[in-house]
Amino acid sequence: MSPALLLARSTLLEARRSGLPWLVVGLLAAALGLAAFLSQVAVTEGRELQAALAAALLRAGAAFLLAAHVAASVVREANDKVLELALALPLSRSQYYLGKLAGYSAIGVGFAIAFGLPMLLWANPGSAALWSASLAAELLLVCAASLFFAVTLANVVPAIAATAGLYLLARSIAAIQLLASSPVVVESWTQRVARGAVDTVALLLPRLDAATRSEWLLYAPPAAGEYLAALGALLLYTALLCAAGLFDFHRRNL
């Protein structure tokens, strides 16, 4: 087995032993329970409410759990000098980085499958599969972002905060741009500057609002072009984060 695959395997083992599976079960129970409770107070669209709410909670929860796990795991390895030990072996920095990313990504795929299965309660299998595959791509991006920030910032809290900031901004940037482009009062120069700033920030962010949409579960699956464009954009941004992380990792003096 190649060293990168060995690293990926050890990363999966670490996740299994760290209680992550229990957190997944807890998140599933909380999301499904809350969705079921709220659907009881809805006068109509109970099924849609359950699906939309469970999908939204599981999507956000999966991203948070994964980001926190990656950041804590990377920082712990650095503090325990496991990183130095690994790099003393015949293993290049790129192999180490990509091996860790492969392991974390496999956890993300596991999350996507576990959280996609309950969607079969409310959506047809095709829509649920598309949603789940999109969640897997989104979690791949979260893994890459969290690994990048954990390696670069070398602290758990700043790494989680930076990943959460990037994730939340990427999910809301399209709506923020829409807000900025339709002012309720006459436009002033400050508003034009603000809009320019928002548009500039948007250039640096992925369109997470276009991926893993709960509307796919409620109404109809997306058009093939729209779906592939959304997933392609996620994979491209994951590659960008991976390149940035490797760049920083290669420059670091250990």
Next chain:
Amino acid sequence: MSARERPLSAVPLWLWALLGTTLAVQIGLRAVGPPPAATAADLPPAPRAAALRAASLGEPAAAARLAMLYLQAFDLGAGNALPYSRLDYTRLRAWLRAIQDTDPRSAYPLFSAARVYAEVEDPARARAMLAFIHEAYREDPNRRWPALAHAALLAKHRLKDLPLARRYATDLQRLTTDPGVPLWAKQMEVFILEDMNELEAAKIMLGGMLASGRLEDPGERRFLKERLEELERRMASEQRRN
């Protein structure tokens, strides 16, 4: 007990006491305190649909439905100091508009507008809600026709405004092109002009909705059944009075 833990006897007595006391005080305070107050405040101004979308973090379908549940808390909850019949309908309409724009495919805002907010005794408020339903219907007739069909019935039987009911009925016939729409809705104007009372008309509507497979939601079925029974009771008591 895992091997990494010391026995419970290793914990000092004062710490047991502190833990027990603080826990008892916490539970006691919560038990004797007043229960959470029902939402009695007036409805706050509605957010813009764009703001609601931004706050939804890319989950407009979930946000729109949660916003509807929030809006419901201003009316359906028992013990509210401000029942929905006294709500500020200008704000209410703005809320429903924002929610509908956040998820245009959701039927929840128009269902509530037609079945809850338009059925108030105050004609001015009912008319405001019917106008909202009509406006929203014209944006997507094939999806939103059930709300306008009910609005036409309300205009005829509650507001006694036959011209308004006929205007809605004409629009319903003219703009709704979906072949799955029941016959009575396609011939709404005739349906409105027929000499039948509100209960008969409501029963035909409900039967048609059930037959067309539009009433799959158990909550919605239950709600409409309760409304029908309420209407039955009301009409029976009116007949007894007459």
